Amino acid sequence: MAKRILIADDHEIVLEGIRNLVGRSGRPWVICGEARNGEDAVAMVKSMQPDIVILDITMPNLNGLEAAKEISGMRTDCRILIFTMHESNRLGIEARESGAHGLIVKAQAARDLIRAVDALLTGGTFFNFPLDEKKTHEAERKPTGLFRRRFAFA
């Protein structure tokens, strides 16, 4: 039976990207709904009872973490995956504390999204934090960008 995925993000381009990834994954997954804000996401989880909800953090009305708190408080088996632009070790802890079962960053969507959904649907968790630190720090130490120099000390 196809697993039903609910996605919540206020950017159409992101929704399209997820649709694309899920489509190309070859998994028996179907996207049952798309919410544009946290409130709608919570309502849709309540009404549709998906297997997993992919939540962005920065959304109007209710942000992703708060929506995750509400959803995890509901009597539902819905797994919660946070899908965010923000990259921080701390965020993984916040996500866990709000009841989410996984957290991935959009910058590594191609690498992590499918794996994370796989993991969560099988009852596991996916917190790939700390990030691939070596790679990240090496890249950051090279001041290549124009803005980096300007804001290096801010």
Added chain:
Amino acid sequence: MTPQERASRIFQFAMALLCVSAIASYLSFSYFRVGEQWVSHTQEVRAAVGDLEYAVNAAARARMGYLTSGAESDLAEFNGAVARIPAKVLHLRELTSDNPVQVNNCTQLETLLATRQQGWNQEIQQRRTGTTINLTDVLQQNVRLAADFAVGTEAIRSEEHRLLEIRTRSAHRRFLTAIAAVGGSFVLALLLLYFHFLMLTRELKGRTEAQQALRKSNEELAGEVVERRAAEKKLAVSEASLRELSLHLLRTQEEERKRIGRELHDSLGQYLAMLKLNLDLLDGSPDVAANRDQIAQCVHLAEESMREMRTISYLLYPPMLEEVGLKSAIPWYLEGFSTRSNVQTRFEIDSQFGRLSRDVELALFRVLQESLTNVHRHSGSPTANVRLSLKNGNAVLEVADQGRGITEKSSAHADGEWHTSLGVGVRGMNERMRQLGGKLEIASSPKGTVVTAVVPTKQAPMAAGGIN
């Protein structure tokens, strides 16, 4: 001499002159009395002389009567009259003893009297013995003696008169002098008192004018005070409105930053993320094996762009601050700061530190940003410790470094100047803290600097507007 001394001196002179006039009055009265006394004295002398003449004449008449009649009654009368004469003479002498001329006259008179008495006694004796007496000779002798006696008494009288004239004239002169002194000193005293009165009047007038001038200047001063108070009130009002304006500006600045940060992050960021997604997917596809290098470069560029974009947007406005608060936003920020600046950071937070109002969290975050900027730019410190705690209803943020401290040039005695010299950033922080009812303190020594921001966790309703 002050006017007071002058008035006092004049008054004293007037009083002295009045005393002088009193004394002069007394003297004039006494001189007047003296004059009177001399007159009565003269009358007494005249009376005494008259008495003596009467006694002598009575004696002479009685003698003549006895000489002619031989009656014993005449003889008795003669003896009685003669007995009275010495007393009269003595009385006269007493009265005239003060004047040598009169004394001389008296002596002559006494001699004459003695001669007459001697003659009388001789005649009486002759009659008693029955000797014949030539009455004509006796008469002639008596006339002569009486004439001499009269001359003598007249001399006394006229001398007395002369003396009286002299004395009364002198007394009169003194009397006039005294009267003149009385009048003169009295008039002078009156004049002085008049001057005194004039001076007092002038003084009083001057005082009244001065009082009026004082009252007027007091009124003017009171008016100025009222004006100044009004101006101060206006100043306070304009200060308050300036504060409001600066708060508004700070808020606007924050909102602008937030908007730009969000814009960058939300629209541009998402596009870049999805671009990278597509590139990653492309990279994975076997069809583009030949262009793998180029795709890898594109992926890398997309990653770099995202990183740049994230840095800018996060530094403009920390998005997680609203969602998760300082507890998460600060460590995240410190991570990035450490990497960018090579300053080791450490973060401590009280376990019970919860969420605060948006304004407060944002203000504290900005203080952190500004303080760390200064640590990196000025302190030369290898470390920075950040501590967030709760004390007596206040949230306390401390940023401590081990740098060289704030240099002489930029430090000043008052907080205000200090902040000014360090730039707009710190001044803005200071202002924002004050708006929220808190304060910013900076303690610096050559061993390091500690920036402490204290702000009440419970905000007054007007400050809780926040950034929407």
